[in-house]
Amino acid sequence: MTDPAGWGEPLYERVLADVPAGSTVLDVGCGPGVFAAFALARGMTVTGLDSSREALSRAERTAPGAVFTIGDAHQLAGSYDVVALVQVLAHLTNPVRALAEAGRVGGRVRATVWGREEESDLRLFGAALEPFLPPRSQRRTPAGPPPLTDPARFRRIAGLAGLEVVGLAEVRSPFRYPDDESLVGPLLASDLGRYAAARAGAEAVREAVLDTFAPRREAGGYVLTNLFRVLDAVARG
Numbered sequence: 001m002t003d004p005a006g007w008g009e010p011l012y013e014r015v016l017a018d019v020p021a022g023s024t025v026l027d028v029g030c031g032p033g034v035f036a037a038f039a040l041a042r043g044m045t046v047t048g049l050d051s052s053r054e055a056l057s058r059a060e061r062t063a064p065g066a067v068f069t070i071g072d073a074h075q076l077a078g079s080y081d082v083v084a085l086v087q088v089l090a091h092l093t094n095p096v097r098a099l100a101e102a103g104r105v106g107g108r109v110r111a112t113v114w115g116r117e118e119e120s121d122l123r124l125f126g127a128a129l130e131p132f133l134p135p136r137s138q139r140r141t142p143a144g145p146p147p148l149t150d151p152a153r154f155r156r157i158a159g160l161a162g163l164e165v166v167g168l169a170e171v172r173s174p175f176r177y178p179d180d181e182s183l184v185g186p187l188l189a190s191d192l193g194r195y196a197a198a199r200a201g202a203e204a205v206r207e208a209v210l211d212t213f214a215p216r217r218e219a220g221g222y223v224l225t226n227l228f229r230v231l232d233a234v235a236r237g
Contacts, residue, residue: 003175004182007226008086010173012038014230015084015110019044023081026106027066028073028098029088033059036066039084047080049073076101085111087228089148099161103235109163113148115170115227121216122175122226125187128212132196132205151229163233171228178221184209 012035019025021043027036030048032055039046046066050056056068071077073088074097083106089095090113102109117123148154151168158165177183184206187193196205216222 004177007173007175008034009038011086011112011171011228011230014169014171015086015112016042016044016082019082019108024079026076026078026080026083026102028076028083028085028102029091030059030068031055033062033066033068035084035086036068037063040065047078049076073098074101076105078105080106082106082108082110085109087112087114089113095148096157096161099158099163099233103161103163103233107234109231109233109235111158111231111233112171112228113154113231115229116149120226121224124212124216124224125209128209129187129192129196129205131208132200133192149229154229154231158231158233162236164236165231165233167232169230169232171230172225173228175224175226176221177224180206180210183213183222 016039023044025039025044025046027039027046027048030036030050033048036046036048036059040063046063048056048059048063048066048068049071050059050068051070051072053070056070059066059068073085073092074094076083083102085098085102089098089111092098099109099111102111114120148157155165155168187209188197188202188205193205213222216224
């Protein structure tokens with residue numbers, strides 16, 4: 001699904017809290033460059049790194065004052081005041097190694113993850129689709145350890161990476177959808193949305209989604225409040 005414009009600003013503010021203008025920032029997994037542009041606007045010197053050339057091409061247009069390079073989050077180079085990993089750890093094969101690398105090249109490490117499912121209004125999308133999905137007993141449950149959304153595991157992963165956790169802050173970010181279509185359209189285009197629509201029809205799914213989100217309706221649109229956690233850490237002495 002497509003996230004609404006501006007959703008990340010409260011999160012970015014926390015990532016850059018107390019970071020003075022002129023600081024060097026490495027944006028690991030920079031994607032289309034939205035966080036890089038935010039950091040540039042606050043007077044930072046920004047380098048963005050991503051494994052996707054397509055993403056870097058978009059980032060160069062989004063944040064033309066930054067330097068972008070293709071690379072691997074598990075193998076960093078250089079030296080920076082801050083290494084930021086904004087919503088990237090869950091997509092990496094080895095988050096421990098990525099955090100260890102961040103601590104090696106950065107004076108400060110700031111990394112973000114989603115909160116637990118029950119802590120965010122994003123869960124309502126799943127609740128709206130629940131009647132159209134197979135029974136939970138028939139769905140595959142992901143194997144493995146608890147996800148990084150669990151704060152205790154997030155702290156443990158940081159410790160395994162050789163980091164000393166200075167803080168683990170909670171940030172609540174409003175996701176604003178201006179109308180029905182901006183809320184429902186991306187969901188119907190997702191794999192789960194298409195599956196539900198194939199079983200029950202797109203109109204039935206649309207009605208279920210709008211009914212579920214009715215309590216979040218404001219001024220003709222919808223406002224969802226989602227929780228993130230921001231790790232603030234340094235390499236262990």
